[in-house]
Amino acid sequence: xxxxxxxxxxxxxxxxxxxxxxxxxxxxxxxxxxxxxxxxxxxxxxxxxxxxxxxxxxxxxxxxxxxxxxxxxxxxxxxxxxxxxxxxxxxxxxxxxxxxxxxxxxxxxxxxxxxxxxxxxxxxxxxxxxxxxxxxxxxxxxxxxxxxxxxxxxxxxxxxxxxxxxxxxxxxxxxxxxxxxxxxxxxxxxxxxxxxxxxxxxxxxxxxxxxxxxxxxxxxxxxx
Amino acid sequence: xxxxxxxxxxxxxxxxxxxxxxxxxxxxxxxxxxxxxxxxxxxxxxxxxxxxxxxxxxxxxxxxxxxxxxxxxxxxxxxxxxxxxxxxxxxxxxxxxxxxxxxxxxxxxxxxxxxxxxxxxxxxxxxxxxxxxxxxxxxxxxxxxxxxxxxxxxxxxxxxxxxxxxxxxxxxxxxxxxxxxxxxxxxxxxxxxxxxxxxxxxxxxxxxxxxxxxxxxxxxxxxx
Amino acid sequence: xxxxxxxxxxxxxxxxxxxxxxxxxxxxxxxxxxxxxxxxxxxxxxxxxxxxxxxxxxxxxxxxxxxxxxxxxxxxxxxxxxxxxxxxxxxxxxxxxxxxxxxxxxxxxxxxxxxxxxxxxxxxxxxxxxxxxxxxxxxxxxxxxxxxxxxxxxxxxxxxxxxxxxxxxxxxxxxxxxxxxxxxxxxxxxxxxxxxxxxxxxxxxxxxxxxxxxxxxxxxxxxx
Amino acid sequence: xxxxxxxxxxxxxxxxxxxxxxxxxxxxxxxxxxxxxxxxxxxxxxxxxxxxxxxxxxxxxxxxxxxxxxxxxxxxxxxxxxxxxxxxxxxxxxxxxxxxxxxxxxxxxxxxxxxxxxxxxxxxxxxxxxxxxxxxxxxxxxxxxxxxxxxxxxxxxxxxxxxxxxxxxxxxxxxxxxxxxxxxxxxxxxxxxxxxxxxxxxxxxxxxxxxxxxxxxxxxxxxx
DNA sequence: AATGAATGAGCGTTCATTCAT
DNA sequence: TATGAATGAACGCTCATTCAT
Numbered sequence: 001x002x003x004x005x006x007x008x009x010x011x012x013x014x015x016x017x018x019x020x021x022x023x024x025x026x027x028x029x030x031x032x033x034x035x036x037x038x039x040x041x042x043x044x045x046x047x048x049x050x051x052x053x054x055x056x057x058x059x060x061x062x063x064x065x066x067x068x069x070x071x072x073x074x075x076x077x078x079x080x081x082x083x084x085x086x087x088x089x090x091x092x093x094x095x096x097x098x099x100x101x102x103x104x105x106x107x108x109x110x111x112x113x114x115x116x117x118x119x120x121x122x123x124x125x126x127x128x129x130x131x132x133x134x135x136x137x138x139x140x141x142x143x144x145x146x147x148x149x150x151x152x153x154x155x156x157x158x159x160x161x162x163x164x165x166x167x168x169x170x171x172x173x174x175x176x177x178x179x180x181x182x183x184x185x186x187x188x189x190x191x192x193x194x195x196x197x198x199x200x201x202x203x204x205x206x207x208x209x210x211x212x213x214x215x216x217x218x219x220x221x222x223x224x
Numbered sequence: 225x226x227x228x229x230x231x232x233x234x235x236x237x238x239x240x241x242x243x244x245x246x247x248x249x250x251x252x253x254x255x256x257x258x259x260x261x262x263x264x265x266x267x268x269x270x271x272x273x274x275x276x277x278x279x280x281x282x283x284x285x286x287x288x289x290x291x292x293x294x295x296x297x298x299x300x301x302x303x304x305x306x307x308x309x310x311x312x313x314x315x316x317x318x319x320x321x322x323x324x325x326x327x328x329x330x331x332x333x334x335x336x337x338x339x340x341x342x343x344x345x346x347x348x349x350x351x352x353x354x355x356x357x358x359x360x361x362x363x364x365x366x367x368x369x370x371x372x373x374x375x376x377x378x379x380x381x382x383x384x385x386x387x388x389x390x391x392x393x394x395x396x397x398x399x400x401x402x403x404x405x406x407x408x409x410x411x412x413x414x415x416x417x418x419x420x421x422x423x424x425x426x427x428x429x430x431x432x433x434x435x436x437x438x439x440x441x442x443x444x445x446x447x448x
Numbered sequence: 449x450x451x452x453x454x455x456x457x458x459x460x461x462x463x464x465x466x467x468x469x470x471x472x473x474x475x476x477x478x479x480x481x482x483x484x485x486x487x488x489x490x491x492x493x494x495x496x497x498x499x500x501x502x503x504x505x506x507x508x509x510x511x512x513x514x515x516x517x518x519x520x521x522x523x524x525x526x527x528x529x530x531x532x533x534x535x536x537x538x539x540x541x542x543x544x545x546x547x548x549x550x551x552x553x554x555x556x557x558x559x560x561x562x563x564x565x566x567x568x569x570x571x572x573x574x575x576x577x578x579x580x581x582x583x584x585x586x587x588x589x590x591x592x593x594x595x596x597x598x599x600x601x602x603x604x605x606x607x608x609x610x611x612x613x614x615x616x617x618x619x620x621x622x623x624x625x626x627x628x629x630x631x632x633x634x635x636x637x638x639x640x641x642x643x644x645x646x647x648x649x650x651x652x653x654x655x656x657x658x659x660x661x662x663x664x665x666x667x668x669x670x671x672x
Numbered sequence: 673x674x675x676x677x678x679x680x681x682x683x684x685x686x687x688x689x690x691x692x693x694x695x696x697x698x699x700x701x702x703x704x705x706x707x708x709x710x711x712x713x714x715x716x717x718x719x720x721x722x723x724x725x726x727x728x729x730x731x732x733x734x735x736x737x738x739x740x741x742x743x744x745x746x747x748x749x750x751x752x753x754x755x756x757x758x759x760x761x762x763x764x765x766x767x768x769x770x771x772x773x774x775x776x777x778x779x780x781x782x783x784x785x786x787x788x789x790x791x792x793x794x795x796x797x798x799x800x801x802x803x804x805x806x807x808x809x810x811x812x813x814x815x816x817x818x819x820x821x822x823x824x825x826x827x828x829x830x831x832x833x834x835x836x837x838x839x840x841x842x843x844x845x846x847x848x849x850x851x852x853x854x855x856x857x858x859x860x861x862x863x864x865x866x867x868x869x870x871x872x873x874x875x876x877x878x879x880x881x882x883x884x885x886x887x888x889x890x891x892x893x894x895x896x
Numbered sequence: 897a898a899t900g901a902a903t904g905a906g907c908g909t910t911c912a913t914t915c916a917t
Numbered sequence: 918t919a920t921g922a923a924t925g926a927a928c929g930c931t932c933a934t935t936c937a938t
Contacts (some may be wrong), residue, residue, distance in 0.1 A: 017918085037351045039263030043912060054912085056919050064912065116350065122343040122402050127261045136409045164416035167403050168424070171410075171417070172392075175399020178346050179391055185360045186395075192388035192437050193395070199436050200392075200428050204420065212423050213416050239900070267929060278930080280902050288929060463921070485799045487711030491908060503911085504923050512908060567794040570850050574788065575709045584857050612864035615851050616844075616872070619858075619865070623847020626794050627839050633808045634843075640836035640885050641843070647884050648840070648876050652868065660871050661864050689897085715933060726933085728898045736933065 006030065006074045012060050024050045025060055029071050034116040038124055043067075069130045075117065076138040082108075087145045094152035098205060099198055101149070105173050106194045115181030118174070143170055153205045161213040169201050230254065230298045236284050248274045249284055253295050258340040262348055267291075293354045299341065300362040306332070311369045318376035322429065323422055325373070329366075329397050330418045339405030342398070367394055377429045385437040393425050454478065454522045460508050472498045473508055477519050482564040486572055491515075517578045523565065524586040530556070535593045542600030546653060547646055549597070553590075553621050554642045563629030566622070591618055601653045609661040617649050682742065684732050696722045697732055701743050706788040710796055715739075741802045747789065748810040754780075759817045766824035770877060771870055773821070777845050778866045787853030790846070815842055825877045833885045841873050 006026040012018045028049035032041050043064055047057040061067035086100055108114050125132040143166040150162050157165065176197075180190040230250040236242045252273035256265050267288055271281040285291035310324055332338050349356040367390040374386050381389070400421075404414040454474040460466045476497035480489050491512055495505040509515035534548055556562050573580040591614040598610050605613070624645075628638040682694045700721035704713050715736055719729040733739035758772055780786050797804040815838040822834050829837070848869075852862040 037347060039347070040351070042910075044910080053920055055921070058913070059918065119343060119346040119350065123261060123263070123347050126340065126343065127264070139403075139409070161416070164413045164420060167410045167413045168396075168400075168417050168420040171399040171403040172396030173399065174402065175395040175397065176392075178398065179363075179395040185363070186391045189388045189391045192385070193392050195437055195440050196388060196392040196428065196432065198440070199432065200424060203427075204424050208420065208423065213419055216419050216422070236900080242900075266927080268927080277903055279904065279932085282930065283901065460921080466921075485795060487795070488799070490906080492906080501924055503925065506909065507922065564798065567791060567798065570791040571709060571711070571795050574791065575712070587851075587857070609864070612861045612868060615858045615861045616848075616865050616868040619847040619851040620840075620844030621847065622850065623843040623845065624840075626846065627811075627843040633811070634839045637836045637839045640833070641840050643885050643888050644836060644840040644876065644880065646888070647880065648872060651875075652872050656868065656871065661867055664867050664870070714931075716931080725899055727900070730934070731897065
C-alpha cells in the first residue's frame, strides 16, 4: 500500500505545523500497528516514534481511541482512493473492470502493510464499535462497486444473488491475506492464486444462476 | 464449535483435580479471548473466571505465553478432531467428501467461537512464533486433506496446481469468517454463500486446467 | 561519610524540581540500602520514602537497575570528592599525605553509612557488571593515589612491588570495615587499629624490599 | 574451600535418608548463594536443585531463615575444622604457627567459595541477628587463636594490645577477599600480597610496642 | 516423607490520562 | 503548542508459607 495517504481533517490541523504533526502521528501509529500489533501499541511508543512527549501527543489526540479511530478512518479512506479511479474508469468494460479490480485487491493484499493491518483491523472491529462501523462502511463500498460490475456482466441475476456473489467474492479475496499475504506460508502460490481467482470469479459471475445461488448445489449445474 | 474439547496433557494434570483445574483454565481463557479479545486478556481475569488466585494460576502455568500456547494447541487439535472422521470416511466418494468438507467449514465459521477465535489467532500468530507454528500446521493439515480430495476429483492437475487450488479454496472459505461469521454484517447471506462456495469449488476442482492455474486468465476458458 | 553529596547529572534533572526529586530519590535509596540492605530494597519502599507514587518514581528511573547504577556511581564519586583534595594537597610531604590518607579512610570506615554501604557494594558488584565496573574504577583510583605516595616514600621499589603494596594496604584498610565499622563487634579497638595501621603501613612503605615482596618471607628481614 | 563439610545435627537427621537430604539441601543452598547471591536465593531454587518439591523442603526446614541459620552455622563450623588442627599442632613454634595460619587464611580466601560466601555473610549478618552471632563467634575464635600466638611471640604486649593486634591482622587478611579473591581485579597480586602479609604481620607481632598501639604514631618508631 | 495445591502479598514495570506551566 | 511531572491502576510474575492427603 505504498500510496497510502493519511490525510486528516483533524481539528488541530488548521496550521501547517499542526497538519504535519497529525500526519506524523498517524504514520507512526500505523507503522507500530503493522510492526508490533495493536495489542502492544501504546501512547508512549507512538510519541517516541514522533519525537514528541506523551503530553504533547495528548494535545493532538485526547485519548487513545480517538487516535485509533482517526487512523482507521484515514487508512480505509486511503484504500478508497485507490479503488475509486478504477471503478469509475469509463474506458473499460464491466468484465475488464472486474478483472482489474480482482487483480488490484489480490496484489495489494500481498504488501506488508495490508497483510499486517487488516487482520488487526478485523480484531479491533470486534471490540470497538466505531472501528466496526468504519470497517463495515469500507467493505460495503467494495461490495457496492462489485455488485454494479456483476450486474452488468450477468443481468439475469436478482439483486439478492448479486449481493451474495459480491459477499462471496469479497470474502474469498480477503481470506487470501492470511495465506498468500506478505511473508505468509503460502506466499509462493500468490501468482497461481491470482490466476485461479480471476478465472473463477469471472466464470461464476457469468455463469452462476439464481437457482444455484439460492437453492443449493445441483450436480453438474455449472459445467454442462 | 460446540464440541470443542480442550483436552490437555499438561504436566500438572496427573491428578483428577489438576486435570479439572487445567480444563477450567483453558475454557476460561478461550471464553475471555472470544468475548473480550486477546489484547485485553490478563492472568488476573483468567484467574477470576476460575475462582482461583493469580498465584494458583501461576502454579499451573508458569507464564502467560505457556498458557496461550497450550490453549492454541488445544483448540486447533479440537478442530482436527472434528475434521478427521469426515476425511477418513470410506463410505463417501471424493466429491461427496469435498462437498461435506466445504459445508463443515463454512457452517462452523458461523459459530460464535470460531468467528471470534480465528481472527484473534491470525493476529496472535503474527507476533508469536509458537502460535504461528501451530496455526500453520493446522492449516497445512486442512490443505493436505483438501489436496487428496482434489487429486481424486481431477487427476489431470499437477501437484503444484492441486496445492494452489487447495490454498485458494482454504483462503476463500476462511475469508468468510469476517463477512458471514456470527453476528457479522453479511450473516444474512450465509446460506447463499455456502451454495456459491459448494458450486464454485466443486466446479473449479473439476474443470480448472493446469494452464489456467499456472499461466493466467484465458477469456472464456472455463465456459465453452 | 557525612559530606556525601549525591550530585547527579540525570537527564530528568533539567528543571530545579527534577533535580530535587532525583536528589531525594538517591538519598532515599542510599538510606534504605544502608538501613535494610540491598536485598530488601524495592521501588515501592523508595517511592514511599520520597512521598511519591511508584509510577512517578518510574518516570525518573525507568528501571531499578538504572537507579542502582546511578546511585552507586554517585556515591563512589562522593568519596572521590573527599579524597581528591588531600591527594593533591601540595603543602604536605608524601609521608604526611600517606598518613593523612590512612587516617581519612580508617576513620571514614567507622561511619554508619560507610560501614553499611560498602559490604552491600561488594555483594552487588558480584552480580551486576556495571556496579562491578564502578567499584573497580573507584578502588583503582585509590590504589593509584597510594602508589604515587609509596613511590615517593620508597623509590627503590619496582612498579610491581609498589602496586602489590597498594593492594595490600587498600585491602587491609577495607577489611576493617567489618571489624571496627560502626557498631561492629570490635569497634572499641578502632583507635588502636588506626595506630597500628599508620605505624605498620608507613613502616612497610619505607622498609619493605622488592625481594621480600616478590620472593617471600625472609626471617628477620624487616627488623635488623 | 574444597573440604567444606556441611555436617548437621538436624532434628530430621535421625535416619540415614534424612541426613542425606539435609546434606543435599545445605550444599544446594551454599552453591546457590555462592553462584547467584543471597538476595536472589529462594526456597523454590533450593528445592529445584535438590530435585524435591517446595513442600518437602518445608518439611526439613520450616522457614527460610531456619535453613539459612543452619547453613551459616554449618559453613563456619567447617572452617573451624580446618583451622583447629593447625592451632593445636604441638610440633610448631608460635611464630611458625602464626605464619602457617596467615598462609592458610590468605590462600583460602582465593578460592571461589570463600571469595563469594564471605561478603554475602557480612551482609546477611547486618540484617539477621542469628547470622551476626554466628559470624562474631567464628571470628572471635580466630582472634583468640591469633591472640595466643601473638602473646607467645611478643610477651611484652598487654592483653589489650594483643587483642588490638589480632583485630588488625584479622581485618587486614579478610579485606583481601574483595581484592585478591577468586577472579577479583587484583588476583594477580595474590602471591605478593601473601609475602607482604607474612612479612608484615610477623614483623609487627615482634616489634610493635604497647605505646605505638595505644598512643599513636611515633615517627621512625618502628625502624630504628 | 513427600506431593500437589493454594494463598496472599509483594515484586518491577507499563499504562492512559491529567494538568500546571 | 509543548513540556515535565504526577497519578493510580493494572500488568505478569515470584515468593515464603501452609496444609490436606
